[in-house]
Amino acid sequence: MKKPVHAALIIFTILLFSLKATPQENENLSDTLRKDAAKIFIDCFDCDLNYIRQQIPYVNYVRDVKEAEVFILVTSQQAGSGGQQFTITFQGSGKFNGMNDTLVYTSNPDETNTIIREKKTNLMKMGLMRYVARTPVFNEIEINHNAGLEQEQVVDRWNNWVFELQTEPQYESEESSKRLELRNSVNITKVTPDIKFEIELDHFYNREKFIEYEETDTIESTYITNEIFANNLIVKSLNDHWSTGVLLNASSSTRENYDFRTEILPSIEYDLFPYSESTHRQLRFLYSIGYQYNNYIDSTIYNKLEDHLAKEVFNIAYQVQEKWGSINLALIGSNYLNDFSKYRLELGTSIELRIFKGFSLQIGGGVAYINDQLNLKKSDITEAERFLEIRELATRYRIEGGIGLTYTFGSIYNNVVNPRFGSGTGFHFE
Secondary structure, eight states, X not given: OHHHHHHHHHHHHHHHHHHOOOHHHHHHHHHHHOTTSOEEEEEESSOOHHHHHXXXXXXXXXXXXXXXXXXXXXXXXXXXXXXXEEEEEEEEOGGGTTOEEEEEEEOOTTOOHHHHHHHHHHHHHHHHHXXXXXXXXGGGOOOOOOTTOOOOOOOOTTTTEEEEEEEEEEEXXXXXXXXXXXXXXXXXXXXXXXXXXXXXXXXXXXXXXXXXXXXXXXXXXXXXXXXXEEEEEEEEEOSSSEEEEEEEEEEEETTTTEEEEEEEEEEEEEESSOGGGTTTEEEXXXXXXXXXXXXXXXXXXXXXXXXXXXXXXXXXXXXXXXXTEEEEEEEEEEEETTEEEEEEEEEEEEEEEEEETTEEEEEEEEEEEEEOOTTOBSSOOOHXXXXXXXXXXXXXXXXXXXXXXXXXXXXXXXXXXXXXXXXXXXOOOO
């Protein structure tokens, strides 16, 4: 009985010494927390918070938005250049109540993630200066600039056209199976304040081979899916609330039984809020009406090899990002005018709410009622097609979703960065 007691005493002694801070450590901790420094909370989906804490050490980072004196919201949207436009909003509360600001940075498509991270953080530093200047920490701040700054006229020899090529081959091999997957895409865009033109070409190819070894024979089974999608968009801005345009789509898919499918949908959109506020809130109503042509690989369950259809689509999208959280909702309805019994309704949602101190709720999912599968093959479904999901199956609905609850408590501060024993390369065999 003595050995367990001795072991417990040793463990307790080690913990006691590891938790007991020296006066110097207490002094450093007090200096780190900086009682009178601005307390900030950063709401950003893809920011490197460890890097930000290292580069901006003259504020206090809090874990709960209700403790913050400065709430920072970072949002992004695709820019016409092919880069991202980041909007950083600063909202003051408490002693900074009413001190709000918005800064914008647009990245170039050839900038690396490291450069983007640095520029976003520098812009955040600039936005924080008006708050830091009102705290005792301002004594430690020095502001510099690069010498020899000159204004230079920008000449765009591409005239706002942006081209992006991407390929992603993947290969897996085992004794009893082999898999080759190809993903290729081409994106061509031109975006100006008045015009938006996009062409997106996507190609997906998947080949799976299964090998069975018997006493004297080797049996190989190969399954292939091949899909090509071309989505084109032309939009003309009418004013800060109205836009009009045309959706031009074409595709070919062995899984969906389309040898060729195309649709032309003239469209009009109204945003209840000005488009200039799109990074913070949107309530868009989009209506499209036009023509769809389907040419099928195999005869469908309606004994057809092609269809000429009149189609309409109605889309309502709501998005808001605020201090209390964010909400994204989308309701899409479509039907064929030559047969109103063939229609589809889809509702998707993503919600994050900060309920009270340390407690947040996340909800995401979607539901769809499906009654427009004109493309289903008439032939019977094999077990391989069902198991490998290489053929679209008949269904009347689809439901997906999840919920997350987060509750944190303890120190309100989150200033310290310690990267030890972090993640490795991220590559592993599954």
